[in-house]
Structures are given as C-alpha cells and as structure tokens.
Amino acid sequence: MRQNPQYGARLRPVDLARAHGLSTQAVRNYEAAGILPGAERTPHGYRTYTPLHAQALRAFLALVPGHGHQTATSIMQSINRGTTQDALRLIDESHAQLLEDRRTLQAVEGALRDLGPVPQERGDTFVGPLASRLGIRPATLRTWERAGLVHPRRDPQTGYRVYSAADVRDALLVRQLRRGGYLLEQIAPLIVQVRSAGGVAPLESMLRDWHARLSARGRAMLTGAAALDAYLGCRRDDADRGRAE
Known part of the structure; x- marks a missing residue:
C-alpha cells in the first residue's frame, strides 16, 4: 500500500x-x-x-x-x-x-519638520545664549555633550564651549525629540545620521527608506x-x- x-x-x-x-x-x-x-x-x-x-x-x-x-x-x-x-x-x-518603531518615525519626522532650516548666524554661540534660546539649563547641554549628541569645540584661550551652526542644529533637534519623550540613547543614532548626511535636508531619502523598511x-x-x-x-x-x- x-x-x-x-x-x-x-x-x-x-x-x-x-x-x-x-x-x-x-x-x-x-x-x-x-x-x-x-x-x-x-x-x-x-x-x-x-x-x-x-x-x-x-x-x-x-x-x-x-x-x-x-x-x-x-x-x-x-x-x-x-x-x-x-x-x-x-x-x-x-x-x-513595530508599532513603537512607527511612532518613533512619526516623532522624528515631526521633529525635523518643526526644526526647519538652521539660520546661518554670524559667529559662534556659547553655552549660555544657546541654553537660553532652547529654554533649557546649561547643565542640560553639558549632559547632551556627554551623551555624544552635541560636539562643541573649546575656545583655546578661555576653554569655553563654542557651538557652531551645525551644533545648534543638533541641539535643536535633540530638544524636539526630548519634548516627544525620547531618551538620549534613542536620539543618538538619528543625530549620527544628521551629521553624516551633512544636515537635515538629505535625510528625506533616509526617512523614505525607513518607511519602506517598516512596511x-x-x-x-x-x-x-x-x-x-x-x-x-x-x-x-x-x-x-x-x-x-
């Protein structure tokens, strides 16, 4: 059989x-x-x-x-x-x-949208004025620096932190994402992407790819x-x- x-x-x-x-x-x-x-x-x-x-x-x-x-x-x-x-x-x-990843993507898109273009200010920004602009304490900026989210250089004479326009952009983006409830370790990979892309605008292709990967x-x-x-x-x-x- x-x-x-x-x-x-x-x-x-x-x-x-x-x-x-x-x-x-x-x-x-x-x-x-x-x-x-x-x-x-x-x-x-x-x-x-x-x-x-x-x-x-x-x-x-x-x-x-x-x-x-x-x-x-x-x-x-x-x-x-x-x-x-x-x-x-x-x-x-x-x-x-997967749902949490979709929400993270939405928060990132919202943060980038709210961020807008970074004004090309003349000169550099110091910790006090930048903290005042962001509505945070200078100690918060130093915490972000220790987490690798901002990389100000040091004035060789005074030792003060000096923030370039790119540093201001990163700080603004971190502030938006922190308002959305995201942890510093969750924000760090995005900041790396922003730096490697040379700014926010080139990230549009990354976001489209992110959408495609989630789908x-x-x-x-x-x-x-x-x-x-x-x-x-x-x-x-x-x-x-x-x-x-």
Missing part, C-alpha cells in the same frame, strides 16, 4: 534542504535548536522527516524576515514544546515593537503569520490522527 503523500511521506534531510536552498547541516542544526520537531530515525540511525517538518521549516523561514532570527527561533521552540501561548505572546511583542516588515509579519497558522493546523491534524490510531 502506498503511503498518503501528504501525511505518510518520509523525507531525507537533503529533501528538506534542497526544497529551501539550505544545506543538510542547516536542517540538522534547526532540528537541534528545536525549530523543527525531533526527527525519527531509521534502524541504521538516519534521520527521517515528514511533511510536518517541512511545514515547520517553511514557517520558520517565513517568520525570520518579520520577526528576526532570534524571535522566530523562540516562536518555533515554544510551539514545538507545546506552549503555543508563549509563541503568541512573542508575536504580539513583535507587533508592539516590508509589516508585510513579512503577515506572510509569517499565514505560514505559522498552516504549521499549527498541520500539528493539530497530526495530533488528531495520532489519537484516532
């Missing part, structure tokens, strides 16, 4: 590997990591897989683009341990992080959810058949 090709087929590691462009060692590693259910063994000790394993591999590979390798691994491990609720919590956390991540999460749902369905069907037998 021929085995049902959907439920009874036996697959070699190479069969799973070739179907997904992987090495057989990668398939074995995924099994060892708990991403795939444990394989059965032949009397000679060779691994044999089933379509359930193939579906698990498809689910994992579909989850990685949206959730990252580490979270996708934890999701599959939880499901294969039978703790599906833990897997669903991890998925919820990924979606919450791609959201779509990838949908694709991963569909593949994971299919895997859960296969596990349920497999369990039902086991009880029936």
Whole structure:
C-alpha cells in the first residue's frame, strides 16, 4: 500500500534542504535548536522527516524576515514544546515593537519638520545664549555633550564651549525629540545620521527608506503569520490522527 503523500511521506534531510536552498547541516542544526520537531530515525540511525517538518521549516523561514532570527527561533521552540501561548505572546511583542518603531518615525519626522532650516548666524554661540534660546539649563547641554549628541569645540584661550551652526542644529533637534519623550540613547543614532548626511535636508531619502523598511516588515509579519497558522493546523491534524490510531 502506498503511503498518503501528504501525511505518510518520509523525507531525507537533503529533501528538506534542497526544497529551501539550505544545506543538510542547516536542517540538522534547526532540528537541534528545536525549530523543527525531533526527527525519527531509521534502524541504521538516519534521520527521517515528514511533511510536518517541512511545514515547520517553511514557517520558520517565513517568520525570520518579520520577526528576526532570534524571535522566530523562540516562536518555533515554544510551539514545538507545546506552549503555543508563549509563541503568541512573542508575536504580539513583535507587533508592539513595530508599532513603537512607527511612532518613533512619526516623532522624528515631526521633529525635523518643526526644526526647519538652521539660520546661518554670524559667529559662534556659547553655552549660555544657546541654553537660553532652547529654554533649557546649561547643565542640560553639558549632559547632551556627554551623551555624544552635541560636539562643541573649546575656545583655546578661555576653554569655553563654542557651538557652531551645525551644533545648534543638533541641539535643536535633540530638544524636539526630548519634548516627544525620547531618551538620549534613542536620539543618538538619528543625530549620527544628521551629521553624516551633512544636515537635515538629505535625510528625506533616509526617512523614505525607513518607511519602506517598516512596511516590508509589516508585510513579512503577515506572510509569517499565514505560514505559522498552516504549521499549527498541520500539528493539530497530526495530533488528531495520532489519537484516532
């Protein structure tokens, strides 16, 4: 009697590997990591897989683009341990992080929009006048300097901090983001981007790319959810058949 090709087929590691462009060692590693259910063994000790394993591999590979390798691994491990609720919590956390990233992007866009062009003032600005302009204490500017958000130079004669127009731009941007509730460590990467771009205007392409990456991540999460749902369905069907037998 021929085995049902959907439920009874036996697959070699190479069969799973070739179907997904992987090495057989990668398939074995995924099994060892708990991403795939444990394989059965032949009397000679060779691994044999089933379509359930193939579906698990498809689910994992579909989850990685949206959730990252580490979270996708934890999701599959939880499901294969039978703790599906833990897997669903991890998925919820990924979606919450995506929403937070979207809000961060909106805050950055708002800060840049409110910032406007930096006036090209003649001469440099010292800590007192700049702090007064920003509505903050001089000590706050020094805190931002220690965090790497502003880089004033020192007057060689007096040792006073001297802020250039670019420094003023960075300080204005930090103030806007701080008003939005963002921490200094969250602001630092953006300031690096502003400096490397040579100002705010060139960041428009970066923001468009940021939007595109968030959208791609959201779509990838949908694709991963569909593949994971299919895997859960296969596990349920497999369990039902086991009880029936």
